[in-house]
Amino acid sequence: MEYVAILLIIFAAFYYFIHHRYLKQQDLKDSSFKKKGPLLNSKESVFYNALTTAVGQHGIVMSKVMMSSVVTPKETDKKRWFIASNRIAKSYFDYVVCDPRTLEARVIIELDDGSPLSKGKIERQKLLMHVCKSAGLPLIGGNIKMSYQVGKLRRLLAAHIDLIEPDREVRFCKRCGTPMVIKTAAHGDFKGRRFFTCSRQPHCTYTENYNVVFEEES
Numbered sequence: 001m002e003y004v005a006i007l008l009i010i011f012a013a014f015y016y017f018i019h020h021r022y023l024k025q026q027d028l029k030d031s032s033f034k035k036k037g038p039l040l041n042s043k044e045s046v047f048y049n050a051l052t053t054a055v056g057q058h059g060i061v062m063s064k065v066m067m068s069s070v071v072t073p074k075e076t077d078k079k080r081w082f083i084a085s086n087r088i089a090k091s092y093f094d095y096v097v098c099d100p101r102t103l104e105a106r107v108i109i110e111l112d113d114g115s116p117l118s119k120g121k122i123e124r125q126k127l128l129m130h131v132c133k134s135a136g137l138p139l140i141g142g143n144i145k146m147s148y149q150v151g152k153l154r155r156l157l158a159a160h161i162d163l164i165e166p167d168r169e170v171r172f173c174k175r176c177g178t179p180m181v182i183k184t185a186a187h188g189d190f191k192g193r194r195f196f197t198c199s200r201q202p203h204c205t206y207t208e209n210y211n212v213v214f215e216e217e218s
């Protein structure tokens with residue numbers, strides 16, 4: 001028993017010695033770095049290119065954006081703020097489509113690389129969905145196939161950001177023939193999503209999905 005205790009003391013002393021003598025004395029110049037290669041792997045790059053094409057001039061696409069750069073905990077209680085902040089500390093969003101003028105995040109896109117569902121992947125998806133839902137950020141799930149379906153990507157994005165000039169796009173109510181107006185859903189599952197609605201509301205309640213215009217593409 002004594003023997004073990006002595007050994008432990010020696011070990012602790014040794015650790016303390018090493019720690020102070022070497023690690024603390026290390027200079028910044030003793031750490032050197034090398035480049036890691038491209039920021040995105042080939043699949044991520046192809047998807048990125050499709051996304052920038054789909055968005056065009058209507059948004060700026062950022063990739064691998066730290067969650068903490070986009071959202072912050074709502075909590076006012078210090079401890080809970082710290083826990084919430086810790087939850088997102090090491091995570092990033094795959095792609096963030098930002099407003100081209102203000103760079104404010106408008107849509108989050110998660111790319112499914114096709115790898116099988118693992119515990120880590122499920123945890124990440126849970127976190128993503130929760131973060132986006134509570135922050136009121138639209139989340140779109142993308143997959144590799146969409147890298148070759150720019151029209152489909154555009155269709156998904158169109159519900160959240162301006163991809164068409166509203167004044168150029170004139171639609172008429174299919175029920176009464178009156179020109180329709182663009183509105184944004186204020187609540188419900190589609191909160192923040194835009195749609196066309198008859199300008200004679202509440203007399204005529206006809207509405208139309210905003211993104212129908214892209215249906216013919218790709």
Ligand SMILES: [Zn+2]
Nearest residue numbers: 173176198204
């Ligand atoms: Zn109408």
